[in-house]
Structure formats: C-alpha cells, structure tokens
Amino acid sequence: MRVPVVIMRGGTSKGVFLNYEHMPENRAIWEDFLLDIMGSPDQRQIDGLGGANSLTSKAAIIKKSTIQGVDIEYTFAQVSLDNQFVDFSGNCGNISSAVGPYAIEQGLVHPIEPVTKIKILNTNTNKLIISEVEVKNGKVQTEGSCSIPGVPGTGSPIYLSFTRSEGAVTGRLFPTGKPLDWIETKNGTIPISIIDVANPLVFVRAQDVGLIGNESPNEYTPEKLMDLEEIRSAAAEMCHFSKKEDATKKSPAVPKMTIIAPPMEYIDSTGTMRKASDMDLTIRMMSMQKPHQALAITGAICTTAAAFLRDTILSDIVIPNHEIVRLAHPAGIMETKVDLLAGHINAIKVVRTARTILEGFVFTKENYQILELAAQAN
Missing domain, CATH: 3.10.310.10 (Diaminopimelate Epimerase; Chain A, domain 1)
Structure with a gap:
C-alpha cells in the first residue's frame, strides 16, 4: 500500500x-x-x-x-x-x-x-x-x-494549554487513592507518589534509588534501569494497567518513571552550567525503559500540578511561590505557566516549537x- x-x-x-x-x-x-x-x-x-x-x-x-x-x-x-x-x-x-x-x-x-x-x-x-x-x-x-x-x-x-487534565488515563488524580504509597523493592522499602495529570507518573526521590538526581542519560547502568523498571512495573499494577510481571510488555509507556531531587548545579547536554537558583526542581524521566534525553511535556504538566499538591514526595522538595515552575532536565530548564482560578489550577501552559x-x-x-x-x- x-x-x-x-x-x-x-x-x-x-x-x-x-x-x-x-x-x-x-x-x-x-x-x-x-x-x-x-x-x-x-x-x-x-x-x-x-x-x-x-x-x-x-x-x-x-x-x-x-x-x-x-x-x-x-x-x-x-x-x-x-x-x-x-x-x-x-x-x-x-x-x-x-x-x-x-x-x-x-x-x-x-x-x-x-x-x-x-x-x-x-x-x-x-x-x-x-x-x-x-x-x-x-x-x-x-x-x-x-x-x-x-x-x-x-x-x-507554539503555546499549548492543558485544561482540567486530572485523571487523564486512570480517571483519578491519585490512581491509588493516596498521595503517598510505600512499595517493596529488592533494594528495600521506598516511598512513591503516583499522580495522573495529562499522563500518569510515578515519582521517586533520587536518594531513595541510589541516585544524585542530576545524572545525564548516559550515566544510568543497565542494572539501575532494571531497578527503576521494577518500581515502574509495581506502579503499573497499582494503576490496574497490568500485572507487574507483564508491565514492560503490556504497559511500557504508562505510568512514566520520574526521578526528582532538589535544585542543584549540573552541566546539561549542551555543555551549559545550570545553577540551582534558576530552577525549582531537578527532574529525570524514563521513556519506554530508557532515559529521556529531555522532558516529556505531559510529564512537565503532571509535575507542575503535583508541585501544588500536599502530602506527596514532592511536597518537601518543591514549594511553588509563583505561577512559573522551572523544571531542570538533561537538556536544560523547561518553564511551565500555571493559570490559577480561585486558588485551583485551571490550566497549565507550555511553549514548544x-x-x-x-x-x-x-x-x-x-x-x-x-x-x-x-x-x-x-
């Protein structure tokens, strides 16, 4: 054809x-x-x-x-x-x-x-x-x-406004009904937050998975990627997408594995030094079991919304005090803009080309x- x-x-x-x-x-x-x-x-x-x-x-x-x-x-x-x-x-x-x-x-x-x-x-x-x-x-x-x-x-x-994106895939802001969950992994028990805005993400703190948080995509070992996929697969089961044993094949794209850390200096993929004062959160994402070279837009939307929620693992790391949220990823810093209506998020806007x-x-x-x-x- x-x-x-x-x-x-x-x-x-x-x-x-x-x-x-x-x-x-x-x-x-x-x-x-x-x-x-x-x-x-x-x-x-x-x-x-x-x-x-x-x-x-x-x-x-x-x-x-x-x-x-x-x-x-x-x-x-x-x-x-x-x-x-x-x-x-x-x-x-x-x-x-x-x-x-x-x-x-x-x-x-x-x-x-x-x-x-x-x-x-x-x-x-x-x-x-x-x-x-x-x-x-x-x-x-x-x-x-x-x-x-x-x-x-x-x-x-090109400006994109994502409106009322809560529960985009699972129908719930918190797919498990809770802002914080604890899961058993082969490396111990760790806290995670699964949040669904534009796309479901499973958030983990870098320190809880043996990372600093500012790693470049080529710094993840095959063993570390397997550890991260173990966590993501468990979250996929918690979202009722598939059994955790089948998640890599049956639900490889969602939820998206997302590693977060406090603002910190790092050199991005262009060789530019990024200062901690220029960001609100350090973030690294996985895409189909591989490190994302930058940051997924739906991931940025979900993370921005999560920054305004209480009692998640993001709550102690990022405290937004303005309508712009600055997310530091491997290729640089992405800014999102929050449209607040009566204290609630009405839409989140990003710019692309x-x-x-x-x-x-x-x-x-x-x-x-x-x-x-x-x-x-x-």
Whole structure:
C-alpha cells in the first residue's frame, strides 16, 4: 500500500502524522499497520520510518472533529521498538505541539492571523488541549526566536494549554487513592507518589534509588534501569494497567518513571552550567525503559500540578511561590505557566516549537485493504 504521511518534529519528539481517513477502517488492524510503517519490532527500525529511539518512534492520527467546541481529534501512538506492540494508553505533549500546524497545513482548520487557536481533543485521554499557532499570509510560521532545550536552533513559538487534565488515563488524580504509597523493592522499602495529570507518573526521590538526581542519560547502568523498571512495573499494577510481571510488555509507556531531587548545579547536554537558583526542581524521566534525553511535556504538566499538591514526595522538595515552575532536565530548564482560578489550577501552559520535515508517501509491506476485506469475509 501507498499511504500519505507527514513527518513532523513536535518539541523534542518526532513522529509520523496520518490523516484518520487514510487509516484502516478496522481499528483492530491499526497496531499492525503502524508497526509496519515504523519498521517495528526492530531496534534499528531499518525497514520503516522509525528513528530507532522512543522519542522518534511515534505516530499521530488526526481527524477533523464533528464534536461541538472541538476542532481536531488527535490520537497518539507510541510504537515499540522491541515488541509487537503499540501503546495507545497515554498522550505525548511534544507531539501534541505539531498537531495544530499539521491541521492548518492540511486544510483541516481555517487559519486566522496572526494567531490561530485550535481546540484539540486528545482521544487517548479525552482531554482538551488549546494550541496557539502563529500564522502569516495564511501559512504556519516556523521561523522565530523561540528556543527550547533539546532542539537545535530557534522557531516560532507554539503555546499549548492543558485544561482540567486530572485523571487523564486512570480517571483519578491519585490512581491509588493516596498521595503517598510505600512499595517493596529488592533494594528495600521506598516511598512513591503516583499522580495522573495529562499522563500518569510515578515519582521517586533520587536518594531513595541510589541516585544524585542530576545524572545525564548516559550515566544510568543497565542494572539501575532494571531497578527503576521494577518500581515502574509495581506502579503499573497499582494503576490496574497490568500485572507487574507483564508491565514492560503490556504497559511500557504508562505510568512514566520520574526521578526528582532538589535544585542543584549540573552541566546539561549542551555543555551549559545550570545553577540551582534558576530552577525549582531537578527532574529525570524514563521513556519506554530508557532515559529521556529531555522532558516529556505531559510529564512537565503532571509535575507542575503535583508541585501544588500536599502530602506527596514532592511536597518537601518543591514549594511553588509563583505561577512559573522551572523544571531542570538533561537538556536544560523547561518553564511551565500555571493559570490559577480561585486558588485551583485551571490550566497549565507550555511553549514548544514544531515544523514539517517531510510530506509524501510510505509504502507498507502488507496490503491492509485486502486484510480488511478478508476479515469482513470471515
């Protein structure tokens, strides 16, 4: 099959964007279809469009919405490198930043100058995202002075507002019903906080897992990654995603393992010295069992919300005293802005950049139209 695709960078991620109309009608075939396109399972993804990294093995399915008050419906897919598996359980904030530009460029949304506001419903979490995209002469602007840690160069700013994102995947702010839990690991009993805002995260203190907190992605040993996955798998069971023994295969993307520590000096991946006074929290995340090179946007949203909650393991580390929360990750410092309404979080806003890299066709190995016909015949 020849399938129209667009490859886009959104924030610090890259993905394949597909129009919903070009997807197989049978949703049961979507997993095989996306694995085929990306070249999975294969660590190199040599026979597909995947970039051999969890940050570049992503897909977005976009649809013009018929729901009142919604412009675009967007489904995110995290395509596994190693397994015959596609995870639809959560969203990716970075990829979300490219949805607005894609919708405008593909004629799914009418552009309004100088800024087009697009209401995006993420179908994975059933949560609304407001995207603000700069437009000039009817076209999406990509050039600008906005820079984000983890991406070379600068671009036009895209503002994303995540509204009322509590319980995005589990339906509960605290999936276990408690802000703090204790779990048994092979290295002893440790406290964790599982919080679901935009995506569910399991937070651990660096000191409780034998880390400092300012490690770079290449400093984690295979043994340490296994220890962290043991904790994440236990949290997956506590969220009722899967049994802990099966979590790596059946729920590899959520909850997301998140390591936190107090502000501290470190040298980021660009060689820049980051001062403790310029941050509110030191944070390191895992992505599909590997260290994240920067910070997931949904992770930043969840962490920002968590900073305003009581009795979690974050409570003694970060005390927000302003509407801006500064999160120090391997590639730099990300700022989020909190919109408070009557003392409660109404929305959390982040800024990203995005651009189209390629538009064309991908050739699949299987003919999914024939497979659909065969399935209907049976």
